[in-house]
Amino acid sequence: GENVEQHPSTLSVQEGDSAVIKCTYSDSASNYFPWYKQELGKRPQLIIDIRSNVGEKKDQRIAVTLNKTAKHFSLHITETQPEDSAVYFCAASFKAAGNKLTFGGGTRVLVKP
Amino acid sequence: GAVVSQHPSWVICKSGTSVKIECRSLDFQATTMFWYRQFPKQSLMLMATSNEGSKATYEQGVEKDKFLINHASLTLSTLTVTSAHPEDSSFYICSATGPNTGELFFGEGSRLTVL
Numbered sequence: 001g002e003n004v005e006q007h008p009s010t011l012s013v014q015e016g017d018s019a020v021i022k023c024t025y026s027d028s029a030s031n032y033f034p035w036y037k038q039e040l041g042k043r044p045q046l047i048i049d050i051r052s053n054v055g056e057k058k059d060q061r062i063a064v065t066l067n068k069t070a071k072h073f074s075l076h077i078t079e080t081q082p083e084d085s086a087v088y089f090c091a092a093s094f095k096a097a098g099n100k101l102t103f104g105g106g107t108r109v110l111v112k113p
Numbered sequence: 114g115a116v117v118s119q120h121p122s123w124v125i126c127k128s129g130t131s132v133k134i135e136c137r138s139l140d141f142q143a144t145t146m147f148w149y150r151q152f153p154k155q156s157l158m159l160m161a162t163s164n165e166g167s168k169a170t171y172e173q174g175v176e177k178d179k180f181l182i183n184h185a186s187l188t189l190s191t192l193t194v195t196s197a198h199p200e201d202s203s204f205y206i207c208s209a210t211g212p213n214t215g216e217l218f219f220g221e222g223s224r225l226t227v228l
Contacts, residue, residue: 034216034217041204041222042222043220043222044206044219045219046216046217049216089156089157099145099210099217100147100162101157101159101208101217102159103156105156106156
């Protein structure tokens with residue numbers, strides 16, 4: 001089955017700096033890669049996603065890149081703010097498998113004011 | 114977006130008892146729902162795929178006789194933790210694929226504490 005690795009496990013940045021989280025996946029058939037933000041005790045919230053027919057996607061301060069050949073994708077957050085502090089999860093799925101997501105281990109991001 | 118609601122949001126039970134958690138898609142029909150378990154400071158681990166009108170598909174290592182899943186309608190899936198033990202204490206989250214974009218929507222989660 002699919003295996004998703006996520007790095008780093010913790011990330012501390014100064015407010016205003018950029019944060020980058022990287023993930024690799026094992027199943028070349030995976031074609032959907034969402035990123036979730038989870039605050040303590042709450043449900044994961046989708047912040048951005050990318051499909052395998054696209055190499056990059058941007059939404060305001062958040063961007064995701066995908067390298068299908070290398071089987072890795074990254075989340076970039078620019079101009080970080082204290083409210084960006086949370087745990088971020090990458091995930092991968094193959095639509096024909098019914099959108100069954102495999103999650104990375106998570107990255108705890110702390111934005112210091 | 115589509116709304117998935119989970120109930121109860123938290124539950125405390127005694128060891129050996131059973132607990133049922135409900136997951137509802139409020140404004141769409143979900144033929145497939147997913148149940149995840151999340152231990153403190155860990156990632157979400159898929160437990161099983163719940164299929165409307167048929168048996169659930171369990172991930173390797175998940176005991177199907179302990180975690181009973183029923184998906185009797187297109188808007189409701191239930192997870193019953195039978196004979197709960199303290200090690201079953203966790204955050205259980207359901208999810209369903211939304212009707213349009215294929216985005217996965219999560220319930221609020223249910224925090225189970227087994228004494």
